[in-house]
Amino acid sequence: xxxxxxxxxxxxxxxxxxxxxxxxxxxxxxxxxxxxxxxxxxxxxxxxxxxxxxxxxxxxxxxxxxxxxxxxxxxxxxxxxxxxxxxxxxxxxxxxxxxxxxxxxxxxxxxxxxxxxxxxxxxxxxxxxxxxxxxxxxxxxxxxxxxxxxxxxxxxxxxxxxxxxxxxxxxxxxxxxxxxxxxxxxxxxxxxxxxxxxxxxxxxxxxxxxxxxxxxxxxxx
Amino acid sequence: xxxxxxxxxxxxxxxxxxxxxxxxxxxxxxxxxxxxxxxxxxxxxxxxxxxxxxxxxxxxxxxxxxxxxxxxxxxxxxxxxxxxxxxxxxxxxxxxxxxxxxxxxxxxxxxxxxxxxxxxxxxxxxxxxxxxxxxxxxxxxxxxxxxxxxxxxxxxxxxxxxxxxxxxxxxxxxxxxxxxxxxxxxxxxxxxxxxxxxxxxxxxxxxxxxxxxxxxxxxxxxxxxxxxxxxxxxxxxxxxxxxxxxxxxxxxxxxxxxx
Numbered sequence: 378x379x380x381x382x383x384x385x386x387x388x389x390x391x392x393x394x395x396x397x398x399x400x401x402x403x404x405x406x407x408x409x410x411x412x413x414x415x416x417x418x419x420x421x422x423x424x425x426x427x428x429x430x431x432x433x434x435x436x437x438x439x440x441x442x443x444x445x446x447x448x449x450x451x452x453x454x455x456x457x458x459x460x461x462x463x464x465x466x467x468x469x470x471x472x473x474x475x476x477x478x479x480x481x482x483x484x485x486x487x488x489x490x491x492x493x494x495x496x497x498x499x500x501x502x503x504x505x506x507x508x509x510x511x512x513x514x515x516x517x518x519x520x521x522x523x524x525x526x527x528x529x530x531x532x533x534x535x536x537x538x539x540x541x542x543x544x545x546x547x548x549x550x551x552x553x554x555x556x557x558x559x560x561x562x563x564x565x566x567x568x569x570x571x572x573x574x575x576x577x578x579x580x581x582x583x584x585x586x587x588x589x590x591x592x593x594x595x596x597x598x
Numbered sequence: 599x600x601x602x603x604x605x606x607x608x609x610x611x612x613x614x615x616x617x618x619x620x621x622x623x624x625x626x627x628x629x630x631x632x633x634x635x636x637x638x639x640x641x642x643x644x645x646x647x648x649x650x651x652x653x654x655x656x657x658x659x660x661x662x663x664x665x666x667x668x669x670x671x672x673x674x675x676x677x678x679x680x681x682x683x684x685x686x687x688x689x690x691x692x693x694x695x696x697x698x699x700x701x702x703x704x705x706x707x708x709x710x711x712x713x714x715x716x717x718x719x720x721x722x723x724x725x726x727x728x729x730x731x732x733x734x735x736x737x738x739x740x741x742x743x744x745x746x747x748x749x750x751x752x753x754x755x756x757x758x759x760x761x762x763x764x765x766x767x768x769x770x771x772x773x774x775x776x777x778x779x780x781x782x783x784x785x786x787x788x789x790x791x792x793x794x795x796x797x798x799x800x801x802x803x804x805x806x807x808x809x810x811x812x813x814x815x816x817x818x819x820x821x822x823x824x825x826x827x828x829x830x831x832x833x834x835x836x837x838x839x840x841x842x843x844x845x846x847x848x849x850x851x852x853x854x855x856x857x
Contacts, residue, residue, distance in 0.1 A: 391693070391697055393693070397669070397670055397671075397673075398673055401673075426722070427718075427719055428720055493804055495721060495774070497601070497773070497826070498601040498826070500599070500601045518602060521601070524722070570673060571674060571675050573673055573674050576673060577673060
């Protein structure tokens with residue numbers, strides 16, 4: 378059957394297009410914040426629109442931080458979008474106020490040093506070789522809408538049993554992280570569900586990887 | 599490489615149909631909005647804007663349905679405006695599939711609504727639509743910049759200075775400004791470049807230029823004047839199918855990046 382994806386429904390922004398785009402990418406999609414749906418799906422998509430601190434609070438309110446942590450610990454795929462990416466870092470600074478993030482990765486989310494913010498529109502990315510998400514769309518533009526970003530990646534530790542993290546960069550005023558692929562945990566600063574054909578391909582790449590993960594799981598069961 | 603200049607077709611929707619007039623009057627029928635949205639997506643539109651042009655006189659539910667049906671199938675950003683009064687309408691639009699809401703009259707009447715909406719949903723969700731016209735101080739109708747904010751689709755003057763208003767809205771947290779020249783709208787004589795330059799100098803948020811585009815050559819000067827995005831309606835609705843591509847070619851040949 379189709380891989381199952383739960384889109385985390387925690388009150389943030391427009392989740393409808395994420396649901397539709399994942400369905401178009403071949404997934405069977407459930408919109409839910411129930412623990413069983415969040416834990417049992419082949420993939421979890423964490424959308425994110427709005428302010429860092431607000432999103433963190435909303436995630437806490439539905440116990441999502443613990444559930445995301447459980448999935449990642451178990452090697453089960455998670456894809457986070459936009460502010461969903463940002464909260465995976467240690468902290469965010471908005472309007473001079475610091476908020477604690479989930480802290481899966483070291484780093485701080487800060488205002489982009491550009492003349493015009495928000496960074497709004499279609500920008501290019503520089504994806505590393507062997508990227509799963511960007512296969513076939515390395516040279517396409519994706520739709521960004523954000524004022525804050527992570528400008529440094531300091532997590533190049535390599536563990537014998539894990540592939541090193543793959544980081545994709547973009548630039549607006551300064552280079553910033555456009556996507557991370559780190560074992561089961563993937564995230565994009567742009568909105569694949571709003572990035573037309575390029576975004577559709579990226580989502581198909583991710584959903585396709587769930588199918589393989591599911592097949593591997595079935596083989597070991 | 600940099601963020602691309604966005605080319606945005608605008609669909610003025612009335613009772614479930616796309617309409618377009620000259621100087622906001624004399625509306626002509628231009629087709630089914632969902633079919634047009636599809637066509638523009640395939641033709642390379644970077645974003646779509648729906649404006650519910652008869653929002654105050656009903657047909658709101660029809661527009662919500664148009665937004666819903668479009669968002670089901672078109673995966674580029676959708677902005678919806680017309681009759682947006684506060685947090686509740688924005689919330690409803692987002693639930694129906696819009697990515698951004700644009701606000702005009704309600705923000706002029708009560709600027710605090712900008713703070714309320716952006717605090718709730720973030721700056722990126724709100725576009726301030728400014729319908730501005732030139733006013734002549736010699737006729738006793740001046741504003742400091744010579745540009746005045748109008749409401750109700752350009753039918754009512756407010757006496758508010760358009761440049762000061764854009765700056766105030768940006769300070770209150772609005773994510774971008776859609777600047778529409780009422781004088782140029784529908785004329786096909788080109789954008790009001792002076793107005794674009796004046797707003798660009800006043801704010802550091804994205805600026806969408808609108809009003810007056812008639813040929814692809816009209817677009818690069820608007821970008822040179824400071825626009826990050828360009829919006830047009832009739833030249834896309836009534837022009838050849840490849841008009842978006844023609845506009846992008848003109849922008850690219852002038853040295854700017856497009857998708």
